[in-house]
């Protein structure tokens with residue numbers, strides 16, 4: 244059963260021009276001149292119950308705008324959406340009970356209140372009865388550890404705690420769908436891993452349908468079987484993670500700083516080495532190359548000062564998708 248059905252969805256923003264004069268700001272209040280910015284163009288997709296779909300794209304691609312339309316925060320310029328059979332624009336109240344939403348970049352909790360008070364307000368907003376509320380507190384203390392910081396004002400929580408607190412808030416009314424916009428952003432390695440495990444449990448054991456935006460390919464690999472990739476508001480790929488990996492090979496990256504300009508020797512397993520001054524960047528396929536053997540080889544190029552591991556840039560992924568597309572390898576949607 245499809246729980247999200249989107250057809251030819253489009254969102255244009257009007258950006259009003261500011262007049263360049265001494266009274267520019269005032270004049271622009273009266274000016275009708277504006278530019279259109281197409282944030283989402285003609286998206287069509289369906290998401291089935293219980294899926295965990297990764298929604299990828301570079302900054303400004305239109306991911307958040309899509310999620311805001313699915314959740315009824317923004318109105319589409321054209322196209323249709325149904326979520327659990329409801330229109331987010333016309334039946335927002337009914338729909339509100341069916342989904343929970345987390346924006347990793349900002350909290351939806353009350354900053355100065357103890358977490359428990361925020362939950363209490365949400366409980367009343369969603370009309371959750373006391374028994375279900377107690378079950379909620381128990382369940383998410385167990386899964387998210389919220390009991391530890393229920394009495395702490397939200398502003399005093401660590402980022403990892405705040406993210407877990409926000410996720411629990413999105414679950415207070417036991418929704419069937421979760422829209423998660425960068426739920427691991429800014430977290431350290433340990434907190435990220437914990438968040439991923441929690442999301443996996445929500446998806447696999449509690450059967451929540453998840454639409455997840457992230458810039459972290461590890462999140463996607465761990466959680467999602469399916470990925471949708473969007474660029475400039477347009478869907479450029481919708482397929483399984485396996486298909487994506489096969490098509491583009493998802494390179495990982497190591498940046499190595501040397502004391503002097505490195506004496507680079509060819510590496511069999513690496514895909515690409517670029518050198519700029521005393522820095523070398525190596526793109527490699529982590530499924531084929533072991534990092535220790537790569538580092539051992541790189542260590543022979545000169546004296547190492549610093550090593551940074553990085554995930555592939557989203558731009559590189561997009562570039563490869565376009566390349567596969569023009570090579571006729573990938574069917575775009």
Ligand SMILES: Nc1ncnc2c1ncn2[C@@H]1O[C@H](COP(=O)(O)OP(=O)(O)OP(=O)(O)O)[C@@H](O)[C@H]1O
Nearest residue numbers: 256258280282300301302303304305306307308309
């Ligand atoms: N309220 C708005 N008014 C005007 N333009 C907007 C508005 N909201 C978003 N945009 C523009 O729409 C485009 C898509 O933005 P959106 O936030 O959906 O991207 P995103 O894929 O979520 O990016 P990021 O990964 O940086 O969060 C961007 O060019 C953005 O500047």
